[in-house]
Amino acid sequence: MKKLELCCPAGNLPSLKAAIDNGADVAYLGFQNATNARNFEGLNFSLKEIEEGVAYAHSRGKKVFAAINTFPQLDDAKVWFQAVDDAYSLKVDAVILANMGVLRYARDKYPEMNLHLSVQASCSNIESINFYKEHFGIKRVVLPRVMTVDEMKVLRSKTDVELEVFALGGLCINVEGRCYLSSYVTGVSCNTGGVCSPSRFVRFENKDDKLRITLNDILLNELASDESSPYPTCCKGRYYVDGKPFYAFEEPESLNVMELIPRLADAGIDALKVEGRQRTKSYVALVTKTLRTAVDSYYQNPSGFVMKPEWIKESNSSFEGSAPTLGCYLEK
Amino acid sequence: MDLTLGPVLFDWGRDKLLEFYKEAAGWPVSDIYLGEVVCHRKRGLTPDDIIKIGEDLEKVGKNVVISTLSLVSDDKDLDVVREACLLPFAIEANDASALQLTKRKKGLVAGPHITSYNYDSVQFLKGIGVNRVVFPLELSRDAMAAITERSDIETEAFVYGKLPLAFSWRCYTSRAFGLMKSNCKIDCRKYPEGMMIETLERKPLFIVNGTQIMSALTMNLIDYLDELRDIGITKARISPQYGVTGDVVKVFKERLDGRISVGEANNRLKALEKTGFCNGWYHGKAGWEDVKESAEWKSLVIE
Numbered sequence: 001m002k003k004l005e006l007c008c009p010a011g012n013l014p015s016l017k018a019a020i021d022n023g024a025d026v027a028y029l030g031f032q033n034a035t036n037a038r039n040f041e042g043l044n045f046s047l048k049e050i051e052e053g054v055a056y057a058h059s060r061g062k063k064v065f066a067a068i069n070t071f072p073q074l075d076d077a078k079v080w081f082q083a084v085d086d087a088y089s090l091k092v093d094a095v096i097l098a099n100m101g102v103l104r105y106a107r108d109k110y111p112e113m114n115l116h117l118s119v120q121a122s123c124s125n126i127e128s129i130n131f132y133k134e135h136f137g138i139k140r141v142v143l144p145r146v147m148t149v150d151e152m153k154v155l156r157s158k159t160d161v162e163l164e165v166f167a168l169g170g171l172c173i174n175v176e177g178r179c180y181l182s183s184y185v186t187g188v189s190c191n192t193g194g195v196c197s198p199s200r201f202v203r204f205e206n207k208d209d210k211l212r213i214t215l216n217d218i219l220l221n222e223l224a225s226d227e228s229s230p231y232p233t234c235c236k237g238r239y240y241v242d243g244k245p246f247y248a249f250e251e252p253e254s255l256n257v258m259e260l261i262p263r264l265a266d267a268g269i270d271a272l273k274v275e276g277r278q279r280t281k282s283y284v285a286l287v288t289k290t291l292r293t294a295v296d297s298y299y300q301n302p303s304g305f306v307m308k309p310e311w312i313k314e315s316n317s318s319f320e321g322s323a324p325t326l327g328c329y330l331e332k
Numbered sequence: 333m334d335l336t337l338g339p340v341l342f343d344w345g346r347d348k349l350l351e352f353y354k355e356a357a358g359w360p361v362s363d364i365y366l367g368e369v370v371c372h373r374k375r376g377l378t379p380d381d382i383i384k385i386g387e388d389l390e391k392v393g394k395n396v397v398i399s400t401l402s403l404v405s406d407d408k409d410l411d412v413v414r415e416a417c418l419l420p421f422a423i424e425a426n427d428a429s430a431l432q433l434t435k436r437k438k439g440l441v442a443g444p445h446i447t448s449y450n451y452d453s454v455q456f457l458k459g460i461g462v463n464r465v466v467f468p469l470e471l472s473r474d475a476m477a478a479i480t481e482r483s484d485i486e487t488e489a490f491v492y493g494k495l496p497l498a499f500s501w502r503c504y505t506s507r508a509f510g511l512m513k514s515n516c517k518i519d520c521r522k523y524p525e526g527m528m529i530e531t532l533e534r535k536p537l538f539i540v541n542g543t544q545i546m547s548a549l550t551m552n553l554i555d556y557l558d559e560l561r562d563i564g565i566t567k568a569r570i571s572p573q574y575g576v577t578g579d580v581v582k583v584f585k586e587r588l589d590g591r592i593s594v595g596e597a598n599n600r601l602k603a604l605e606k607t608g609f610c611n612g613w614y615h616g617k618a619g620w621e622d623v624k625e626s627a628e629w630k631s632l633v634i635e
Contacts, residue, residue, distance in 0.1 A: 101452025184619035
C-alpha cells in the first residue's frame, strides 16, 4: 500500500534535519529571497545549505522540495528562473511553483523536472488540474484549504495527478493566491513580497487594560488579559459587523486534521503537508514526530485507528494560543 | 481608451439586474461583463436571461463578455463555469478551469484573478489564445507598464470600484447570521452594497459580500487615465456599485474626453461615494492609501 507522504516545513538547516530525523518523508524549503511565500528575515536557505540539506535527506532515503511560489513583477522574473535553475542543479526532488510564467520556464528548460503546483496557484477543481497538467505536466497539486474530504475523493477519481493537502498548522481561510488582504493593508502580500502581514507592520500596545494589535496602524484586535491570539493577520482580526464585534472571518484557529487520517487515506490523498516554515526547529520536530506516529499507527491497524490523547495534546500545544479546527474538511 | 463595465459582484436579484443592464445599454462603455464571479448560490440571472441581455447589448454595439467564478471548489461551482463557457459570448476566466473549458471562443479574457503579474505569464496566456488581460488589482503602475512595454496583448485596468480582496469557501454574510454557506438564506441580498466591516475603533475597513471580502474604500484612478493610456492600457474597468454606476460612467467618460477637469471629476465622484477613495496599489503602496501626486495633481485641478 502506498502510504501518505509527510511533507514538513524547514525554515533552516536545523529544522530540515529535525523534520527528517523525526519521520518526515519530505522537507520543503525556500530560497533567501521573495521567490517563496515565507520570505521572512533570517529564514530560508543559502545554496550551500540547500546542498547540505539535500545530501542529508537523500542519504536517509528522504526528499527535499523547493517552494518557488510567488509571482514575479517588473523585470524580476530572472530571479525566479535562477531559483528554478539552482533547484535543478542542487538536485532538489521537486519544485513547488505557482506562476504560469515560471511554470512555463521550468517545463521548457527541464522537461524531466518534477513540478508541483503550489497552493498559491488556487487550483481546486478537476478542470484546473487538467489545465496545469496539459500545459506544464504537473506531477502534484497542493490543494487550497477550500474543499471537503468528500470533494477531494471525487477529485482523486478523476485525475492521476498527485494530491497533497494541508494537515496541520496556520489556516488560510481565503483561497491563497487570490487573497489581497495583507496587500491592501500593508502593500505586501504572499503573492508579491512572499510575506502575509509582515512583522515590521505589526504593533502591540497596552491601553486601558487591553492589548491593542495593529497592522500598519489599522486596528486588527483588542485582547483582554485572559484572551490570546495567534500571529496577527487580517483574516483573524476582530471587527464590528452590524454593530457587534466578533471574529468576522475566522476564530483564532489552527488546522489540525489528524483525526481525519483514515478518511484522507481512503480518499486517495498522496501527501499531507505541515504548514510553518517560519516556526522553530522544536515545532517542526514535535509536529513531525506526532504526525508520523499517528500515520504509522493508522497503517498498522487501519480499521482500528484511534486518536491518542497525547497526539492531540502535543499537536495542539504548538498552536500559539489558537484552538484546533478541521476547517472545511468535513463541511462548508 | 474605452471604458468597460465589470461584472456585478453583489446580489441584486433578477429584477434589479434586468433593469440595470437595460440602462447600461445606453452608457458609453465598449464592453459589458455579465455573469457570476462570487458564489453559485446567488445567481440572479438564468442562462436564458444572460443570452437575452447579451444579445440586446450586442445589438447596440457592446462587446459582451461572460465572467466566471473565481473560486471553483466543487462540482456545483464547476457546473456553473461549464454553463457560462457554453454561452455564445466571449469569456472572462477568473480560474484556470475556465481557461481549460474555453477553447473555441470568439474572445478569451484572463480576468483579474488569473495571475498575470508579469510579461512571461502574459505571453504564456497569449500563446493559449487569451486576447485580453485584466491586470491583477494589486499591480502598480510600474508593474503594469513593465508588461505593456514588451507585450502587444490588449490590456485592461480596474479604475473604479470596491476592490475584491479575498474569496473563501466560507460565506461571511451567512456567518454574521450564524449560518453556513450550505444552509445559507441568501442574506447577501439584503446588502446590495455589501455588509460593512469596521475596526474596533469603528473605522470602515472591509466589506463582506457573501464568500468575498472587499475594500470598504473605493479605488479611484480617475486622476491617472492619461497615464494609463500612455503606458498602453486600452480598457478601463468600472465595477458596478448600487444606484450610482451610470453617473460614475458619465463622469469617467467626460474626463476621458477632456470635457471636465480632474478636480471637477473628483468632486462629482465624491458626491457618489459614501466611504472614501483609495489608490495605493497603483503607486506601489498599501491598497487603502490615497496618494495625491501633488505637482501633477494640483496642476490638473481647475476648480
